[in-house]
Every structure is written in structure tokens, then in C-alpha cells.
Amino acid sequence: MKLSNVISARFDKEGSTKLKGYREDGGYETFLKVLKEKRDPAQLIDEVKTSGLRGRGGAGFSTGMKWSFVPKDSPKPKYLCVNGDESEPGTFKDRQILEKDPHQLLEGVGLASYAIGAHTAYIYLRCEFKQGIATVQKAIRKAYEAGLFGKDIQGSGYDLDVHLTMGAGAYICGEETSLLNSIEGVRPYPRNKPPFPAVEGLFACPTIVNNVETISNIPHIIKNGADWHAKLGHAEDPGSRLWCVSGHVEKPGVYEAETGFKLQDLIDGPCGGIRGGKKLKAIIPGGSSSKVLLPDEVAQVTMDTPGIRAMGSSLGSAGIIVLDETTCMVDAVLNLMKFYAHESCGQCTPCREGTPWIVQILERIERGEGREVDLELIEDLASNIEGRTVCALADGACWPLVSIVKKFRHEFLAKIPAAARKEAVTA
Amino acid sequence: MFSADLVTELEEIRGRFPYPKAAMVPVLRRVQEEKGWLDGETQAWVAEFLSVESIEVHEVVSFYPMLYGQPVGKHVVHVCRTLSCDVCGGKELWKHLEKKLGVGRNGTTADGRFTLRAAECLASCGTAPVMLIDNERHENVGPADADKLLEATS
Numbered sequence A: 001m002k003l004s005n006v007i008s009a010r011f012d013k014e015g016s017t018k019l020k021g022y023r024e025d026g027g028y029e030t031f032l033k034v035l036k037e038k039r040d041p042a043q044l045i046d047e048v049k050t051s052g053l054r055g056r057g058g059a060g061f062s063t064g065m066k067w068s069f070v071p072k073d074s075p076k077p078k079y080l081c082v083n084g085d086e087s088e089p090g091t092f093k094d095r096q097i098l099e100k101d102p103h104q105l106l107e108g109v110g111l112a113s114y115a116i117g118a119h120t121a122y123i124y125l126r127c128e129f130k131q132g133i134a135t136v137q138k139a140i141r142k143a144y145e146a147g148l149f150g151k152d153i154q155g156s157g158y159d160l161d162v163h164l165t166m167g168a169g170a171y172i173c174g175e176e177t178s179l180l181n182s183i184e185g186v187r188p189y190p191r192n193k194p195p196f197p198a199v200e201g202l203f204a205c206p207t208i209v210n211n212v213e214t215i216s217n218i219p220h221i222i223k224n225g226a227d228w229h230a231k232l233g234h235a236e237d238p239g240s241r242l243w244c245v246s247g248h249v250e251k252p253g254v255y256e257a258e259t260g261f262k263l264q265d266l267i268d269g270p271c272g273g274i275r276g277g278k279k280l281k282a283i284i285p286g287g288s289s290s291k292v293l294l295p296d297e298v299a300q301v302t303m304d305t306p307g308i309r310a311m312g313s314s315l316g317s318a319g320i321i322v323l324d325e326t327t328c329m330v331d332a333v334l335n336l337m338k339f340y341a342h343e344s345c346g347q348c349t350p351c352r353e354g355t356p357w358i359v360q361i362l363e364r365i366e367r368g369e370g371r372e373v374d375l376e377l378i379e380d381l382a383s384n385i386e387g388r389t390v391c392a393l394a395d396g397a398c399w400p401l402v403s404i405v406k407k408f409r410h411e412f413l414a415k416i417p418a419a420a421r422k423e424a425v426t427a
Numbered sequence B: 001m002f003s004a005d006l007v008t009e010l011e012e013i014r015g016r017f018p019y020p021k022a023a024m025v026p027v028l029r030r031v032q033e034e035k036g037w038l039d040g041e042t043q044a045w046v047a048e049f050l051s052v053e054s055i056e057v058h059e060v061v062s063f064y065p066m067l068y069g070q071p072v073g074k075h076v077v078h079v080c081r082t083l084s085c086d087v088c089g090g091k092e093l094w095k096h097l098e099k100k101l102g103v104g105r106n107g108t109t110a111d112g113r114f115t116l117r118a119a120e121c122l123a124s125c126g127t128a129p130v131m132l133i134d135n136e137r138h139e140n141v142g143p144a145d146a147d148k149l150l151e152a153t154s
């Protein structure tokens, strides 16, 4: 299992957060070169498109494609919003970038803003990132002092203001339209789409929302070229990603690797295998909102969009949650459903009412008071939630739920009293 | 209500946006740091500072878990309850703290020193279990570590 170091290359360097060190390593050269040569923004967007970069926030949409949706002829100001809400259970990679290499992100902000024609960028961080906020705030100040942001940057005629703003502990604010409402200072309910943010986003202006890690890839792509990026990892989903491994492994942590590796190799190699020599029971591979994989699926799956799709799951935010044989899957899914029930913003009835119902049913099963028909009831509820709501939080709740109930049905049944089994009820 | 220095800082935050209301969350977070929680008087002050109605501030405060519309203890302790922490010692940490502080979820100790709250995923799953004390993150926290951390918090 080969690890890579594109995004994480400078993480462990002394003074990795400092502007001086970043520039000594060639940092901001790409941004300044683009400004100096007055590169055509449309050509930069094409470069990102052909690089094959997909968003790292969860949905995996082509970044260059998204940028190309910004109307060129709009008289309105355009905005870039960097999504640093990072609240998807099992995900802890963006925080590493914020705390360890903030200038890499800021150079990406400069390049992305230039490409889409924005003169204001907001970096939105969850307020619990105390260290990340302090580090990024300081980096922004240093970049301004060095004339890298502000008016007429280095005489190029290009103006860019970069500001930090924050959320206050709500998972939903990571959903891009909720994030926009959060920045606007209203209740952060997700918006109906269309209009998509690229057309009508922040303050009703064209806006691009991208994840922290997505934006951090931009300096590398513009510096090394689209072809360089397109050759990293899997051809259909290229790039080098930060994978977050948590749960029952010997060495949890963030590992960078090019797409296309075998999940089993990451677990057995860098992660040191399952904790205490125990057996693997299940892996939730793409943050909590992805479908669960069984050990035989883990043994086969490759970590790239086509590979994981073939196993019926998704890469999501690359949060790999490893559960060993000691885990009770009823307990695990109940834990996650409490998360979604708590985080539902309450706007749509199926999500607001449905997620707590599921919690109640699972609690009943957990207490030994469940009925076998409850398992069908869960599936029925899920099918009435999925796809019927304003945002994907509700879908994200249903995917792990339904897949866990299906693949671990025996564990649920084991908690259901014999008298409440179907044979007993129908007899 | 606030020192000239703090008001200057808040004005800088307000200046980041095309209109004042957009400074809502960062301004509320900053004044909460100062006051502990967002009482009616503080919310009214923020409303005036951002040129909005008090109800607009209240709508936001009442939405976010990390904006406190109710009194809290001198220190707020958040323990992550989400899956990766839960299966790596989070349950035990929570039980230990409930017992040690003698309070349940959202409870405040009789001496007003600590409020105990559960947090959803804190983006530190690789170093579970995780807790925050006054928004400072602590990782790999066993019960004995928690005792030490609380003792060191005055």
C-alpha cells in the first residue's frame, strides 16, 4: 500500500503554518504567476475540468464543471465560499489542512476566486475549530500584509478580499445552501434547488461552494497541470485524497493516498490491522452517510468512485469507520440515527418526524421489546423519507440505516423476543 | 455593554460582509465568549448592532447548539457522543463525567462551575474519545485524563 503526499506534504514540517516557510517551498508562486500572466480564467476552469478533480465534500461532483456554471455575463458580484464545516461523522481531514497548512488552502482560494471571477471569498469554519480558526485567521492577516490579498494584488489589477466566518455547531450548515443561509445570518435551512448556488447563491449572487480539501488541490493542479493530476490513481476518479480512518484499528488517523487502492490494504498496512487482533465486522467507508460494507466486500473494494459504486456504497467524505466483531450493530445504527434526528433542521416533515421515529423503533428493539415487523416498518419509513426532502441529510440517514438492517438482520432478530417473531405472530 | 476594544473587534467582523446581518453568527459567538451565554439584553444589543429586529437574533440563537440562549456554568464541557467516539471509550467517558460531576445531560453542577453537554461529531474521530472544555479540544481522553483536565480548569 503506497501512501502519497500531495496535500499533506508539508503537514509535519516545522513551522508548516507560517507564510515564510510556505513561500520558501514555492508557495504562492502559482497564484502570482497566474496574476502576472493575466491567465484566461476560462482556461483555468478548463484545466481543472480536465484534471478530473471531484469535490471532496461528499457529493463528488466535478469541480471544473461546477465552476463553468457561473454565468460569465452576470453583472452581479460573484463569491467563493469554502466549506470547512466538517461535521460528517468519521471525517477529520479538513481540520488537518486548516491547522497544519493554511496557506495551501489560501493559495487555492486565490486561484479559485480568480478563475470564477470572484473578488470576495468566505472561508466558513465550524466554531469548534478553535485552533483552525486562529491559524487560518492569522494566515489571512499575513497574506494581506504580504500583498497577496487586497486591492490590485501585486499590480495585477485583480482585487480579492478573503474573510473568515463561522457556524455554531450544526451539521446541516455543511450542506451548501444551508451554509449560504448561515453566512447570511438567517436560520440555516437548506434551500430548494434550482436555482443552484453557481447561478444564485450567497446574497442572491453567483456563488461557488467548495470543500477545504477540494480548494487545497487547486494550487497543485494549476502548478503541475491537468495531465499530472489526471494520472494520479484511478483514471475515472483521479487524485490524491486524505482518508480518515477511525474506530477499531490499531493506528487510526488521516492517510493520504491516490484513489484506486484496496481498502483492505489500507486497513492491514498503514492502519496496523484491527485493534487487538480482533476480527472485522463492518466498515462504513465514506462518512456516516454511506452504505455499510461487510468484510468480504472490504476485501474486494477499491477506493475510487467506480470501485465503491460496484459495492453499492460511496466514497462520500472519505471517513472510514471501522467496526470490529465486538460491535453491536443495533447499537451502532441507533447511535447514528440519533445523530441525524438531532441534526435534522426540521424543515421537511419526512425528515423531522421520520428520523426520531426510527430512533424510537431502534430503541424499542435495543430494549428487547421490538417486533420482527419493525424491521419492515423501518424500511417502509426509509422509503418514504429518501428522495422526498429538500436536502440530502435525510437520504444520508437512510443509506446506512437500510444497509445495516439488511446486512445485519440476524443481529436485530436476535434482540427480538421469540413471541414477536413472524412465525409466532402468524401462527 | 462592551469595552471599546471589543466593539472595535466586532466592527471589524461586521465589516467583512456587504450588510451587517451577515455578521450574525461570528458576532454572537464573540459576545458569548465574553458573557458566557446570550441573555435577552445581549441579544437586544446584537440586534441593534446588526440593524435587525431582536426576533431575528433569537431565531438564530435558538437554532444553533453552540449558541447558548440559556444560562450555562462557568465552564462548558462537551463530550462527543457520535459513533467513532462511542465505540472507542466515549460511552465510558460520558458515564464517568456524569458520575463525577453529579449531573446528567445539559446539567450544571450545584456550584455553577461546569455544564455537561453531549456534542455530535467533533471531527477528531481518529483520536477518540474527544471532549471540549470551553471549546478547547482534548483528544484520547480516558476517565483519569478527564479528572486531571477538570481539576486544571478553574
Ligand SMILES: Cc1cc2nc3c(=O)[nH]c(=O)nc-3n(C[C@H](O)[C@H](O)[C@H](O)COP(=O)(O)O)c2cc1C
Residues within 6 Å of the ligand: A054, A055, A056, A057, A058, A059, A060, A061, A063, A083, A084, A085, A086, A087, A088, A171, A172, A173, A174, A175, A176, A177, A209, A210, A211, A212, A214, A215, A391, A392, A393, A396
Ligand atoms: C447534510 C449535509 C452535510 C454536508 N456537510 C458538508 C461538510 O461538512 N463539508 C463539506 O465540504 N461538504 C458538506 N456537504 C456537501 C456540500 O453540500 C457540498 O456538496 C460541498 O461543500 C461542495 O464542495 P465540493 O464540490 O468541493 O465537495 C454536506 C452535504 C449535506 C447534504
Ligand code: SF4
Residues within 6 Å of the ligand: A172, A189, A190, A343, A344, A345, A346, A347, A348, A349, A351, A352, A389, A390, A391, A392, A393, A394
Ligand atoms: S431533509 Fe432534513 S435537514 Fe434537509 S432540509 Fe429537510 S428537514 Fe432539513
